[in-house]
Amino acid sequence: MADPWQNEYDFAVQVARAAGAVIRKAGEEEIKVQTKSSTVDLVTKTDERVEKIIIGSLKEGFGDGTHCFIGEESVSKGEPVILTDKPTWIIDPVDGTTNFVHGFPFVAVSIAFAVNKELEFGVVYSCLEDKMYKARKGKGAFCDDEQIQVSDVKDIHKSIIISEHGTDRSVEKVTKIFSTMQKILCIPVHGLRGSGTAATNMCLVASGAVEAFFEIGIHLWDIAAGVVIVREAGGLVLDVDGGPFDLMSRRMMSANNNVIAQRIIKEIEIFPVERDDAPVQKK
Numbered sequence: 490m491a492d493p494w495q496n497e498y499d500f501a502v503q504v505a506r507a508a509g510a511v512i513r514k515a516g517e518e519e520i521k522v523q524t525k526s527s528t529v530d531l532v533t534k535t536d537e538r539v540e541k542i543i544i545g546s547l548k549e550g551f552g553d554g555t556h557c558f559i560g561e562e563s564v565s566k567g568e569p570v571i572l573t574d575k576p577t578w579i580i581d582p583v584d585g586t587t588n589f590v591h592g593f594p595f596v597a598v599s600i601a602f603a604v605n606k607e608l609e610f611g612v613v614y615s616c617l618e619d620k621m622y623k624a625r626k627g628k629g630a631f632c633d634d635e636q637i638q639v640s641d642v643k644d645i646h647k648s649i650i651i652s653e654h655g656t657d658r659s660v661e662k663v664t665k666i667f668s669t670m671q672k673i674l675c676i677p678v679h680g681l682r683g684s685g686t687a688a689t690n691m692c693l694v695a696s697g698a699v700e701a702f703f704e705i706g707i708h709l710w711d712i713a714a715g716v717v718i719v720r721e722a723g724g725l726v727l728d729v730d731g732g733p734f735d736l737m738s739r740r741m742m743s744a745n746n747n748v749i750a751q752r753i754i755k756e757i758e759i760f761p762v763e764r765d766d767a768p769v770q771k772k
């Protein structure tokens with residue numbers, strides 16, 4: 490029987506690499522910055538242009554009309570987030586937009602593919618590092634052509650943990666985020682880090698560079714590809730309260746093992762965020 494989705498997977502890698510080249514070139518020119526949900530939630534013409542290129546290429550490659558698309562910038566222009574059983578591409582064209590604007594060297598193209606609401610594969614191209622992270626369900630995780638594996642650290646005192654502060658700057662949420670970070674830092678752990686892109690953070694977990702990454706407020710397009718890569722590298726993905734991971738919840742804990750995950754979960758001060766699949770408010 491033909492290997493289902495191998496063609497889609499191979500094509501996604503090619504499209505991610507080509508999109509990364511567009512991002513690198515755009516970064517050499519003046520970048521016009523706009524904002525979305527807040528003055529620090531940045532978007533550029535490159536985000537929009539790269540999403541159009543990715544979706545256009547995928548439609549050309551698999552244009553029988555059965556494939557669906559969920560893209561960060563299409564959603565920010567009002568498209569609803571609806572994940573059906575149909576083959577669905579989940580795309581963040583420029584993950585780490587703030588980094589891209591500032592020239593901070595972590596910017597990723599994130600492309601995931603789901604069928605029957607199951608994530609089949611994920612591709613994260615860290616385009617300024619020129620690192621292609623990829624994984625298919627049940628077939629291992631890779632960085633370029635080298636298989637990657639999560640860290641075997643079980644002692645929290647010997648861990649590096651990634652957390653991000655996101656783009657919501659309400660004092661109530663920022664207080665909870667930094668109180669959580671302080672409690673984790675004072676366990677103590679070896680260190681706290683954050684690349685500024687969730688997709689890259691998940692690849693750092695998958696490659697064993699850090700032991701865990703959690704965030705409240707991310708979107709499904711930031712993490713869908715990384716979920717497959719972390720799982721296939723031997724890690725796990727949970728809700729930040731330790732329950733089962735829910736792709737639409739905008740809450741995620743990814744870790745190398747459950748010992749580290751549960752120790753960090755104890756410190757997380759949870760705050761509410763609207764789900765990605767919440768009905769779109771009429772403007």
Ligand SMILES: O=P(O)(O)O[C@H]1[C@H](O)[C@@H](O)[C@@H](O)[C@@H](O)[C@@H]1O
Binds near residue numbers: 581586687688704707
């Ligand atoms: O660059 P984005 O696609 O907007 O996502 C980023 C987000 O902007 C940043 O605040 C953090 O939440 C990162 O984890 C996201 O990937």
Ligand SMILES: [Mg+2]
Binds near residue numbers: 585
């Ligand atoms: Mg983005």
